[in-house]
Amino acid sequence: MIKFQDITKIYSSNASKSEPTIALDKVSFDISPKEFVSLVGKSGAGKTTLLKLLLMQEKPTSGDILFEGKNLSDIRSEELPWLRRKIGVVFQDYKLLAVKTAYENIAYTMEVIGARDEEIKRDVPKVLDIVGLSERAGNLPAELSGGERQRVAIARALVHRPDIILADEPTGNLDPYHTMEIIELLLKIQLMGPTVVLATHNKDVINRLNKRVVTLEKGKIIRDEKEGRFIL
Amino acid sequence: MFTVLIRIFRSGWRSFYRDREIALATIFVLFLTVILAGSFFLFKDISQILVADLQEKIDVSVYFREETLEEDILGVGKELSELPEIKNIEYVSKEQALLNFIQRHERDTALLDSIDELGKNPFLAALNVRTWNPDQYAKVSKFLEGPGFDSFVEKIDYYQRKPAIDTMRSLNSGVTKISISIAVLLIIIAIAVSLNTIGLSIYNSRKEIEIQKLVGASSWFIRGPFLVQGMICGILATLISILTLSFICWFLSPRIESFFLSISLFTLFVENFWMLVLIQFTTGISLGAVSSLVAIKKYLKD
């Protein structure tokens, strides 16, 4: 479903004095449909960069990424929405709109991609139910706990039934209890169909999952195990 | 498709409403531009009426010497009427001129008495010559000053009226020039100001825009609302301008009528109302839209 082929990403910093950063160095691996893959690695290992390349927020310096058989470098800017609508993203910093309620934040995504009003009315309560937030639908992000906000972000990522969900540190600021809650939720979602890619450096999460683990270090893949453990 | 349009309009309205304070500046400069366009259109009409009016009133009066025979005068008239420039010629005999004078000054008995005392008709016979356009009067008067006529002609009354036309003309072209320069200036200012306010609005919406992009909004779904926002400013500016112009016309109309009998500003305004509305709306909306488009190009790359 997704193929990374010899991906190198070098950031040349705007501050001219600093050296360019090699964020990814000839990374190659595949992700199959319906897989649950964890990307682990120390801070700065290149996890977020990998997700950004897939979402075409950044372009690789060299190498190809194939998404459902299509080379991302062939995708023109008019086709970008097509790609992004197939991907649901849970951002490390949530990216919820502060002036919109939980319900509106989720509905907004659907509006933006042109869903009909009936679909929105039908699907938003459904995903709110899946993430267990039906009661808090009318609250603003500021009135929600960190875990609840994270769940709104997850609900938003899956409401338009994407083929793949990218979750970047979705448990970053959470206590162990809420962390496990979120992971259970991602597992539940993966069973409903989409591929899930989880970027994390949380040891307990990885050890609990018993799923494929791709370990990055300084932009290189150092391990890729079917039922991986957290080893750094 | 329809749902999407509604959403774009709603979202445009929301961002207009959210940034309404900074939009005031845009509305103000757009208003100035639009009302200038409207007034210019009205002025064009007024000046055309005035010029036509003056041209209609103007003629060359050729006065003939006391002793000239009527048949000589008519002979001159005949020769004149062969000139292609002449529209019509009217003969006013001495007697007719006196009658006209008496009629015009019916109530001024002192004046009429003094004419009586004179004991004879002091007026000269005249030909009132009218040409197709005012530039041709010079030619006619030259013709009459030429040999063969100077023995009959006492004086040619022409230069007295020329300045009125010339003034009107130069006023007209002056106003046109000034209006066009002001319009160009205003359009530049209007675009610059709206560019900035829309730019600010785009900046205020950067979080929404970022999310819209990341979840796969089409580029026109992102840009549309700002276009709508600029157009809303244009529409409001136009509405204010139409109201202001109605008020100005209504207020000035009686004052202008006392100068120029033939012009009723308010009637003119009412007659041209839809044309004015069209001109102002076109100016307002297109300016609003153009500046939004420039702002989108400038601040909303990709």
Ligand SMILES: Nc1ncnc2c1ncn2[C@@H]1O[C@H](COP(=O)(O)OP(=O)(O)OP(=O)(O)O)[C@@H](O)[C@H]1O
């Ligand atoms: N826009 C950028 N410009 C320059 N360098 C960047 C940029 N984004 C990331 N980097 C650098 O690229 C490297 C990889 O960053 P990345 O965000 O992918 O790491 P990460 O694995 O997601 O880390 P974390 O676990 O802290 O989120 C880092 O050294 C980072 O400093």
Ligand SMILES: [Mg+2]
């Ligand atoms: Mg990261």
